[in-house]
Ligand SMILES: Nc1ncnc2c1ncn2[C@@H]1O[C@H](COP(=O)(O)OP(=O)(O)OP(=O)(O)O)[C@@H](O)[C@H]1O
Ligand SMILES: O=P(O)(O)OC[C@H]1O[C@](O)(CO)[C@@H](O)[C@@H]1O
């Protein structure tokens with residue numbers, strides 16, 4: 001096309017008092033002289049009564065909302081929402097939607113709302129679903145999506161488009177996008193999926209195509225950084241709470257009853273932490289971020305014995321990624337398998353720890369216990385989304401559509417401090433969101449369960465030295481000691 005296309009560099013705009021905008025790419029960055037069109041929403045009766053419905057070009061959303069009087073203004077993201085000018089004629093839009101990775105409550109709601117948003121807000125009628133994740137681009141037929149065909153899919157769990165792991169072949173995917181003439185590609189998925197979306201965007205940009213690549217973050221593990229939380233997370237926590245209630249009922253119905261619940265959370269223990277805080281029946285929550293040990297003073301066995309003596313029962317929640325190092329040592333083998341996407345396959349910590357607890361009390365302590373192990377793993381992610389997630393999914397879907405119609409690309413649409421924003425892929429992909437055990441939330445959990453922290457003073461010093469991501473309070477530059485002068 002005769003265009004000079006360099007590798008994409010982050011678009012950073014700086015302003016006064018330490019203001020930084022981490023902007024997202026736009027089609028016009030690499031395709032000159034693109035025509036624009038008035039946004040049809042201005043003639044839409046639903047919106048014509050809304051004052052300031054269109055988002056101001058300069059509106060941005062701040063990443064940190066807790067500040068000191070001399071804190072720099074810090075990082076901002078472009079505010080999501082409809083723009084006055086759009087970069088696509090609705091009749092020319094040919095959109096596709098794909099869902100990748102594990103299931104998550106709300107996937108169908110997001111699909112439905114993208115289809116309905118495109119149709120009802122912008123008059124776009126050509127929307128297709130890619131069948132079965134990334135590999136579906138080049139190996140399957142597409143599924144036609146209309147407001148009628150998606151009308152009640154939000155009531156079902158799973159994804160009507162199907163999903164998969166692995167199969168990300170950038171060249172084949174972009175060839176398919178080009179061959180089929182898609183010009184808006186909506187990609188719903190977790191951290192792996194968003195990395196895949198970033199490479200698709202790069203390749204599309206390299207080829208100079210007028211194709212928007214937009215991500216919608218999905219993961220019940222809540223391991224995607226920057227955003228407040230992932231859709232479906234609340235629903236999953238609610239379902240997890242039901243399993244905890246069952247464990248509690250079982251535990252309280254026998255002498256020395258122990259209810260043990262294993263929850264998802266490969267590297268991040270958010271589901272376990274939130275379900276524990278929500279339920280209040282849990283006496284001990286074990287997550288991947290917080291190392292623990294079984295034997296000796298301050299260990300898990302000692303704590304279990306103390307609780308059983310005091311209360312006669314106990315409930316333990318364990319995230320699937322917790323204690324993997326202990327497990328490897330004990331079984332003399334480490335997990336070395338991978339799934340099709342390259343994610344490490346974990347050993348079953350729930351079964352292992354159940355056995356260790358039983359052995360300890362029957363053989364070593366000669367104490368009779370009654371342990372019931374509940375594994376609701378897939379149940380918590382296969383359900384339809386709850387009311388609040390449904391609202392969240394709707395806002396996410398409408399925001400991502402507005403961004404695409406306005407010509408933004410290479411972004412993930414997400415909630416930042418309660419506001420919808422467009423976040424560049426590189427910020428979403430640079431790290432995994434994890435529970436920070438030196439942060440307030442984990443301290444709240446420890447106070448709620450009264451469990452040991454399993455940390456020595458040395459561990460705390462080491463954790464602090466590890467330079468965890470900045471807390472709610474401070475922006476990165478401020479945390480590193482940089483301040484700006486104010487009048
Ligand atoms: N680094 C990467 N580059 C390109 N594609 C990737 C990358 N990592 C993962 N993918 C692709 O993204 C898709 C989903 O990845 P993965 O299975 O890790 O799930 P996910 O999106 O992280 O969701 P979750 O972990 O919440 O289930 C797969 O098709 C995989 O091939
Ligand atoms: O069995 P699958 O589909 O690989 O999914 C399991 C994984 O998916 C996740 O829920 C993330 O989506 C992880 O918590 C879990 O390890």
Ligand SMILES: [Mg+2]
Nearest residue numbers: 101190191192
């Ligand atoms: Mg993932």
